Amino acid sequence: MEKCKKIWMNGEMIDWDKAQVHILTHALHYGTSVFEGIRCYETEKGPAVFRLKEHIDRLFAGCHAYRMKIRHPKEELISAICELIKENELKSGYIRPIAYVGYKEMGLFPLNNPTDVAIAVWPWGTYLGEEGLKNGIRCKVSSWLRIDSRILPPQVKCSANYANSVLAKIEALDCGYNEAIQLNLAGFVAEGPGENIFLVKNGALITPPEDAGALYGITAQSAMAIAKDFGIECLKRNLLREELFSADELFFTGTAVEITPIREVDGRVIGEGTRGEITRKIQEKFFEVAKGKDPSYHSWLTFV
Ligand SMILES: Cc1ncc(COP(=O)(O)O)c(C=O)c1O
Numbered sequence: 001m002e003k004c005k006k007i008w009m010n011g012e013m014i015d016w017d018k019a020q021v022h023i024l025t026h027a028l029h030y031g032t033s034v035f036e037g038i039r040c041y042e043t044e045k046g047p048a049v050f051r052l053k054e055h056i057d058r059l060f061a062g063c064h065a066y067r068m069k070i071r072h073p074k075e076e077l078i079s080a081i082c083e084l085i086k087e088n089e090l091k092s093g094y095i096r097p098i099a100y101v102g103y104k105e106m107g108l109f110p111l112n113n114p115t116d117v118a119i120a121v122w123p124w125g126t127y128l129g130e131e132g133l134k135n136g137i138r139c140k141v142s143s144w145l146r147i148d149s150r151i152l153p154p155q156v157k158c159s160a161n162y163a164n165s166v167l168a169k170i171e172a173l174d175c176g177y178n179e180a181i182q183l184n185l186a187g188f189v190a191e192g193p194g195e196n197i198f199l200v201k202n203g204a205l206i207t208p209p210e211d212a213g214a215l216y217g218i219t220a221q222s223a224m225a226i227a228k229d230f231g232i233e234c235l236k237r238n239l240l241r242e243e244l245f246s247a248d249e250l251f252f253t254g255t256a257v258e259i260t261p262i263r264e265v266d267g268r269v270i271g272e273g274t275r276g277e278i279t280r281k282i283q284e285k286f287f288e289v290a291k292g293k294d295p296s297y298h299s300w301l302t303f304v
Contacts, residue, residue: 004088026101031160033100034062043292048301062156094124127256136263137178142168146182146190165193195254196220204233219253249276259283
């Protein structure tokens with residue numbers, strides 16, 4: 001990764017290499033941290049953060065589920081992010097706020113320990129490559145089922161959840177694919193290990209509902225809003241694995257992957273085997289919006 005100058009930790013700007021935690025930090029042992037992935041894009045008016053408020057709201061809601069009390073108001077984290085982007089002279093890139101159960105007592109019970117917060121920013125281009133963004137990626141349906149809300153809350157971006165994602169990711173790459181698609185315990189499609197999935201069939205968009213184990217993705221909400229503005233019908237319903245194979249188009253949405261077409265699933269070519277027309281339309285609009293080129297969506301941007 002590309003280093004920056006400063007990282008924000010518990011209210012202070014720290015040198016990148018000095019932003020460290022104690023080895024007995026609770027979160028390191030038990031996965032007790034909640035994080036966000038946010039992007040900022042270069043616009044004509046300088047860097048702009050995409051849907052910052054929604055990301056910070058989700059961070060706080062996630063901490064609430066784990067009874068973690070962030071000692072900074074939301075507004076302070078929002079200004080810290082803007083300050084950090086300026087301080088590091090970042091034009092575009094990735095923003096990673098993380099709230100974590102800190103160092104004090106050992107053992108599972110976390111409520112006597114502090115909730116610490118850190119925010120890092122760094123330049124980060126496309127997650128699955130420019131080629132993938134343009135022509136699509138190849139996916140494998142994972143043997144690792146998506147976590148279920150009876151086991152861990154999938155709507156919380158808790159680090160513990162990502163152990164499941166990591167296993168799916170390793171398996172997909174070991175098998176020569178670019179990314180995994182995870183089914184839920186009932187066998188329906190849930191999502192990717194770090195992204196939501198959309199299917200295009202007969203001109204309409206279909207994506208699995210939250211109760212299928214799909215994160216309430218901010219990029220997914222944005223893609224659906226864009227689609228609706230184009231007059232494209234959007235549905236949330238359970239998807240069968242075989243519906244992926246016969247889709248006209250498939251794509252992933254997520255802060256990291258942005259909007260990435262899927263051209264193959266388990267050796268089956270999807271649609272024309274490249275980025276489909278509806279995917280292209282939504283993807284192009286998404287980048288136009290994120291880069292501040294469409295004033296009618298400026299409410300989604302926080303200009304730094
Ligand atoms: C498991 C999972 N699903 C979906 C997403 C996409 O969510 P968003 O668009 O809010 O980044 C992410 C990334 O945050 C994720 O980790």
